[in-house]
Structure formats: structure tokens, C-alpha cells
Amino acid sequence: MFLLNHHPDYRSTLHPDDVETLGPAGADAIEAHLAERQNHVPTPLHSLPGLAAALGIGALFIKDEGQRLGLGSFKALGGAYAVIRLALEAASEKLGRPLSDADMNDPAIRTVAAGMTFACATDGNHGRSVAQGAQLLGAKAVIFVHGGVSDERVAAIARFGAEMVRVNGTYDDSVVEAARVATERGWTIVSDTSWEGYERIPGLVMQGYTAIAREALAQMPAQPSHVFVQAGVGGIAAALAAQMQTRFGDERPLFSVVEPSRAACIFEAARQGRPVKIAHGAPTVMAMLECYDPSPLALRVLYRAADAFLTAEDSDAVEAMNRLARPVAGDPAIVAGESGAAGLAGLLAVLRNPEARAALKLDASSRVFLVNTEGATDPARYAELVGLEPTEVAA
Template identity: 35%
Template sequence: MEEEFCSLSNVLKTEKNKGLWSHVDAADVQDFSEAVVEKVLAFQKTHKSYRATPLRSLDALAGELGVSKIYVKDESYRFGLNAFKVMGGIYAIANCLAEKLGLPIEALSFEKLKTKKVREQIGDLTFISATDGNHGRGIAWIARELGLKSVIRMPKGSSQRRLESIQAEGADVAISDVNYDDTVRICEQMARENGYLMIQDTSWPGYEEIPLWIMQGYAAIAKEISDQLPEAPTHIFLQAGVGSYAGGISGYFLHKYPDAPPKIILVEPNQADCYFKSFEQKDGAMQSVGGDMATIMAGLACGEPNRAAYAFLSKYSYGALSCSDDVTALGMRIYGNPLRGDDQVISGESGAVTMGALYLLCAEAGFAADKNKLAIDDTSRILLISTEGDTDKQSYHDIVWKGRYPNLIGKSRDELNV
């Protein structure tokens, strides 16, 4: 047998979580109840640009892969910013300002926050955040709309095009010479030294409230999905990163379906797979990943989990997938070149990894055991969220048009001319 150039285990690895469940304790996810998330979404809807993003049903692909349904939430339409992140930032910032004003969030709207009277009460305020691009652009956009300032720092290796997008929103933005987690620490120090207000979706002791608000902001996406879905999903594939987005989405669905919860499957780049490595541990102890975390999935290049998110994701996630970059490149091409009858989705590097992983699980014989481990069959109704569009258009073209990061499964060295 010819040697495979890229072995299956180097492309995608599956780890089934050891902390499985058949019922969800409402206390674990009470911060994502229907009442809470309705309040969150009610505020987000006060922005004049709010629109629920589309939910696609890829029926032809579902038939091709042998599952009942594949639903995809397309976040490239979110507030004109081409990514989901602003949903967390807008709610967190509103809550911070509500506290300063001594008002409940229900008494505020985005337009009211822009009034001269509120601006005078708030005073001169600067937000700061670490980001690979999408979160920082959202924070900078909100700050500009409110007439406030923002300072954004990006980790080593960040895209110049994403920096320019943030700069266009009026932010003080620069790329650091350290990874994401260390860039967060730099921002935290700058916030303390300069009196900036930090808006970050990861938590540490003493910094838990704002990350929770951001998670609740993300949970509003799940509420939108629930309103759009004709039936409950059996599986939800979620990009992990620090876990705040996955926590917000899964928190809502776990609270909504406590007696028949969907299987939550976390998906990460293999250079930043802190949840996967945590699930590998016999005791499930939280693990961190260091180094440069060099991956094209920049939005997921986070090595330290959000502790609050980890507390219930480690309990209720069904499994985790660790993926090489060519998995998300495959997903980008599948979304961009749909089967006849399915809608096209323009999905970026961090948005498409769940699609690439699902395709491999269902279409490649070498992953049959992994597919069975995750209980995927012809009755499965699978929900994916494309979290970003082509936020770096040149990179998107290089991958989808020019074939950068080809999927190498099953190709011999001779076939690849290696």
C-alpha cells in the first residue's frame, strides 16, 4: 500500500468527552434562560441595522452525507461587519454604560446611548480589547457609533487587512509580538494603567461579569436560530476558541431542551486545541496551549479557555474535534461551491471548520469510527454556524479560488508529485 502523504489522524482527531449526561441541570445554564436571552436580543434589536441573519437548509448536502438535515446560520450578514462577534460586544458595552448611568438595560436603547445627555453623563471613555480581528472590529465599530474611543491590540501574525478594517473604525490598533493570550494580558495591564474599560470574552479571577455579558450576547444568536428552526437539532458543531461563543450558544440550547439536549461538539484548530486536550485528560482537568498557535483559523487561536465557559462545556459537551488547517479550507470550498439546490455561503477561515469536519466524518471511510462515536446517523439534524465571511478577502481567494491548503486525505506522494 502506498504511503499516505497526510494521515487521517493528522487531519482530524476526535475525543469523546467523559462527562456525559442525559439531563441538564437548569442551575448550570440559568444565565442563558429564555427570559434572559429575550432581554439581550431586545436590546440588540434597538440598533437600526439589526437584522436576523439567515439560516440555510442544505438539503442536497444532507442527502449526500447521509444525514437528515444540515442547517447553517450565516453570520456574514451581521450588522454589515461580516462576523458574529459584535453581538457579544454590543450587549457587554451597553451593560457597562447602563451601570455607569444607574439604569437597567431595559431602559436603554442604542439610540438613547448616542444622545448628548448620555454622552455628557458617561464622559470620556475608552474601550480596550485583544482580538484576531472580528471582536476588535466590533468593539471599535460600537465605540465609533457612540462617539467614544477604542484601543485594540492584535496577536502576533494577525492579518494586515483585518488590522486595516479595525483602523477604519477609528481605533488605535497595533499588532503585538506575542500570542493571543499574552496580548490579552498586555491589554489588561494597559487598562489598569490608563483607566480604560476592557471588553474581553475570556475570564479570570476578578473579571467575570463582562465575559458573561458577551456570552449572553452570543446566546441571542441561538435564540434567533431557535425561532428559525422547524425542529430541534440533534447535534450542534461549535467553534471553540476560548469557549465564550460555544458557551453562549450551547447554554441557550441546553436550557431550552434539558430533557433531550442536543449533542454539543466543539471544533478547534490542532494548534490551539485546549478543549480537546482537556477532554483527553482522565480527570477532565482544564488544559492550556502555548506558543505561536500558528493557524489560518485566527479567530480560534486561543490557548486558554474561559473558565466560566469551561465549567459547563466540560460537563455537557459530547465531544471535541482537533483539526488541521486543510479541514477548514475544505469547508470554505464546500460552502462556496454548493450542490445544486443548496444556497452558497461565503465562509472564512474560522467560520468553515465545522463544515470541513462534518464532511470528513460523513464522507471519508477512515472516519467511520469517529462518526459512530459522535452518534451521527441518517436521523441526525445537524446545526452549523458560519461565524464569519471573507474577512480577509485575499486569503479567501487564495484558498477557495487558487486551492491553497488542499485536502490531502487519501492522496499518495506520487499523486501529489511529492
């Protein structure tokens, strides 16, 4: 499915709160934070000229988040950042002095953090980030997962010392349960989706993702003409769309939001022009994007700053994984998980659709930017779909 943005707010100015959180100042804040994180380096931006030529476009660039902060996913930028910011704020209030990211290892900060519990729901990657942030400060993390989250992904979160809670139902059910329990017990909810009266913390999570655009634009030889970014509840898509809007204004790249056809809550919200929760259907291979209730905070940005909304089939995602694992001669091999490859899956779907391709003006001069949002966070599943172990691809 393909839909051009027809919302009344399309191309209007971003909400002032979103400019503050996701614009240049927000990107500056996460950049300063990352400068204090041990062993942090910008993730690579790969150029794939061979695949670009095969697809009939001018250039193709992929930002590879499969190497971010040891977690293998872009989510490493969001949850941990929000946890650390919230703990620093609590410590600053208690200690009566201003604190910055440089104070993360101050014993007094860790004493305050030790009395805090951070909770969230996750499909896997966001929970790992929240758990990592809590572990860095000596705080406690309680992570809620639904039945579709693999045991391997649960174990990857638990390795950071988090308490794991299984919830019957979907990701959205786990969001509700995490919020309910956290509210009852006085824990801090660090969700990557928003709801009425709860925007600041999801905004901090999204602010973390702006680092991807900041780094990528510095690494590219020229401004991209097109951007395809995948969405679950919409956080990363909104963060990158806001960066493109505040950086380039009316000259920004054409921005497309990609979702699994089996879990296209953003697409339906764009079609109806309002936030809507869609029915739970058959699971998608793009498990990290299997969300049925969009984040209103993300939609507020995307209604203004996205140009198109589209869906990809599971077969598109598997094809994209395999194209990246078995590259055209001269291109680098990239380990992209099922959800990580969704941006390329969306591009492939558009290029097979003459109407969509024409609407987005994709041609031999187009410079396309994608994000591999995760590596093989479930290695067994990756090997099943690609026929190669992740280590064989990365060798």
C-alpha cells in the first residue's frame, strides 16, 4: 500500500515542543551525552553503488545501527539516554546542584539511582537499552515482554540485570501492563510510545534517535534526495523526519515511512488523519515493528514532516535481508535483521510500483538514505531467513 500525505498539517511548521526536543538543540544534547559514553563511536554509513545501479537510482546510503553501543540496534540511543537523563535530574533535585552527563559516574549520583526503578514494555531492543541505562547507573529495571518475544531476545535483556515479566497478548498489551504496574509501585515508566499526559519521556527517547541523522548527514558526500525509514509506533521515523525538516526546511528530502503490511498503524493513522488503534492480525517477520497503536507524539511530527506512508510485505523484508547479506560485487555485506532491513524493503516495494515510483520522483538521479535499524538481534532467526550465520556475513 502507498499513500501520499494529505493531512491538513502537512508541511506546516513543527510544534514548538518538537522543535526543541528533536531539532538542533535536541541533537546537540544527545551528541554531548554520547561524548561521555564509554567506547562510543559513530556507526558507519555504507555506500552501495552496485545495488543502486541495479535498482536504477543514483546512489544508496545505509546507516548501520547494528553496531550501536554494543546493543546491535538504534534503540541503544533512546532508552538508556532517557534513563540517564531522568536519573541525573532526580539526583540534581536531591543533591541541590546542577548535573550533566559528565557526572554519570559520580558516587553520589549512583546512590540516588540505586533507589530508582525504571520500567518499560518492549519487543526486545528498547528493553535492552533501558536495562543497559539502568545498569550503567546502578538502578533497577523491570522489563515487560509479550508472548511473541523470542527467548533469545528475553535473555539478551536479562543479561543486563533486568527483571523480566511476561505478558499475555501483543506489544500494546505489554505497554498497558507496564504502565499499570509502574504506576501502582511508583516506578518510572520509560516508554518509547506516548499517550495523553505522557509525552516528555517518549520525547527524550526520540531525542536519542536524532543522533542517527546528525551523524549520517555529516558522513554523506551530499544531501539525500529521498529517505525511507521504518516505523513501529513511529519514534525513529519522527525523530529523523524532524531532523530533516529543521535542517533543510522546504528543501528537505522526500521522506517516506515504511511499515509491515500486517502491522501498519501509522499508515492507517495517516489514511484517516487521526490516531487509530488497528486490529491485531497475523504476526509479521518484522517483529520489532509489530505495533498496532501509534504514538500520538510521533504522529504529530509525521503529519507535518513525512511525505508518504507505505507498507512492505514480509517477503520484501526477507529479500532485503538477503540482498544486503549477499551484495552486488563491490558493495559491502551488511548484517540486517528482519526489522533492520525494512527501509530497504519499502524502497524495493516502491520501485516495483510504477505509480508510487513516479509519485516519489525516484529516478537515476535519486540519492536514497536508509537506516539498518538492527543487526542480527536474534541470530537463529537471522540464519533461518538468510541461510547464513551473521558471522559468515560479517566476516
